[in-house]
Amino acid sequence: MIHPTALVSSSAKIDEGVEIGPYSIIHEYVWIKKNTRVGAYCELGLPTPLANEAQLEIGENSVIRSHSVIYAGSKIGAGLQTGHHVCVRENSEIAEGVQLGSRTDIQGDCCIGAHTKLHADVHVGKHSKIGAFVWLFPEVLLTNDPMPPSEGLVGPVIEDYCVVASKVLVFPGVKIANNAVVGACSVVKSDIPEWKLATGNPAKPACDVRILRMPGNPKEKAYPWRNRFHRGYPEEIVQGWIEQAQTTGESK
């Protein structure tokens, strides 16, 4: 399951069922858990002085696609899915079920909650905190320097179930609260309250997302999206969403 051209450190820990593609490099202090598949030309556990001898841990049943680079010193949960040419720097905590689209860049010291999905070309600046079940669409950029260049980096905070559409820029230290939705190309300069739709430059809260309906179906509420979109989530989580919707009386 390990391609003969792969270069795997003898001190790396490779669990059973792991596949490692041609020409990939696994450095020491890496632990790849069972049934994970690593594509071609990946480099995992790249050492850095910022994560001295710290282990890179990659959860079971993950898929890391070709040409991706993951540094030492991060802890990644089960079921990670990456696209191609992804880069994850050191000292990040990435929970289970996370998806990182092609060319996504996690710049280090970040937290990403469970089942959060980042599309292609998302750029997550150092010290960002992203909750669970978040969606970041292509070319979303989380910045962290309030007066560039400076030493006082403060990452944005994006809470659970938020949806941030394509090409949005989020200012340093800004908080987008639970269940908020940010429209495409917006520039988020100040905090967005929970359940708000925010759009524009600067992004202003416009309405409660729960009044939005699906295109072509005015009876179906668009948000919270968890009441209508379930593809790719574990069954027990979906079941919890369904029960919660029934309890709270949120209709589909």
Added chain:
Amino acid sequence: MIHPTALVSSSAKIDEGVEIGPYSIIHEYVWIKKNTRVGAYCELGLPTPLANEAQLEIGENSVIRSHSVIYAGSKIGAGLQTGHHVCVRENSEIAEGVQLGSRTDIQGDCCIGAHTKLHADVHVGKHSKIGAFVWLFPEVLLTNDPMPPSEGLVGPVIEDYCVVASKVLVFPGVKIANNAVVGACSVVKSDIPEWKLATGNPAKPACDVRILRMPGNPKEKAYPWRNRFHRGYPEEIVQGWIEQAQTTGESK
């Protein structure tokens, strides 16, 4: 012509005159037609459940630059030119003479017409339809989800001879009609009629592109660009443009 370090499936079909660079991987169900050159670290015909055993066909005289990834199940015409780190997903139809700049991402189930040129970092969402002789400049993003996240993806339609300048975002399902020009950083939320210049957020049709003149030369019409810009197009096509301009009385 096939580098000894390249890994080429015995069931791939490699025509005469094909070059395959060091460390590249050619999977089964790939047909590379004659005189095509594949750079280093490319992976062609990557299998996916979304294109089960479907062939990847790459036309003759193509150039695929290093670190590029093309999935199984697409059909690409002659004379493809890619930059580096390009990604093309499954089930797309790409006509002859297409150019894909570095890091361009074709996300699958797309159509791209003949001699269309995508610059670097163009992101083409699933189900996009792009005509012939189109120009998409750097960081153009074609989106497809009208109420994210949802299952109802609808790609934009960009018709022949359109020019879409840098950093433009196009909304799902929007149509940019023949010969339209969209200014840099615009956000195209609704259809743009043919021959219109559109700019802004949201992009509004401003004027007919045929009234625009070249900078520093008020006698030379800027559009249709095919009357003044011919580099890189086949001679017989250019000849056709010249004759058409004479017939219709469009002056240079």
Added chain:
Amino acid sequence: MIHPTALVSSSAKIDEGVEIGPYSIIHEYVWIKKNTRVGAYCELGLPTPLANEAQLEIGENSVIRSHSVIYAGSKIGAGLQTGHHVCVRENSEIAEGVQLGSRTDIQGDCCIGAHTKLHADVHVGKHSKIGAFVWLFPEVLLTNDPMPPSEGLVGPVIEDYCVVASKVLVFPGVKIANNAVVGACSVVKSDIPEWKLATGNPAKPACDVRILRMPGNPKEKAYPWRNRFHRGYPEEIVQGWIEQAQTTGESK
């Protein structure tokens, strides 16, 4: 120090102390100066008809990270630092101490002055001129075609000590003068005078940057940033800045 899987042309000049990572390719006409480290899967000196037999020169003590591509015909000073998946085209002059973030693309025929730092995903169009001690933040895009597509490419000019924040687009031929600061997501359509803060679309000069103060510290001037931010610059340069500030009476 040269990994056995690296493919190094016998006519390349590799100085002492150079490290070349696994699977990297060094073409002929390349000169890598002493103590430079090249990561895995890099391709240096890629030939192109646009730089026929012209040498690629890479200064000493440089670090070129994995999956990067640098064409023939550029001259790069000492202490280059690249991220991953970087692309540098032919015939560029890059001075000492330059930093190019991951996926940054220098499209050719560019000049970049000493100690200039480009973050991730910066796109520098052909014929751009960037001064010394400049900062370009993620997804800055320097364009060069005033009436696309055309043959009359004119790159922007960005002078010394400028700061251009994330997602800014700069129009062809525009000059951003010494010490100017451009706010995030701005679209720079006309020249910005020196020492000005400019923001918006189109970017308009708002105030002198020297009236800005650091967040949370109203006594500390934010600009010129060289009076407060020194990390990563050579000691003698920092000393010069300190002395200059004392001479001119610019207080911290």
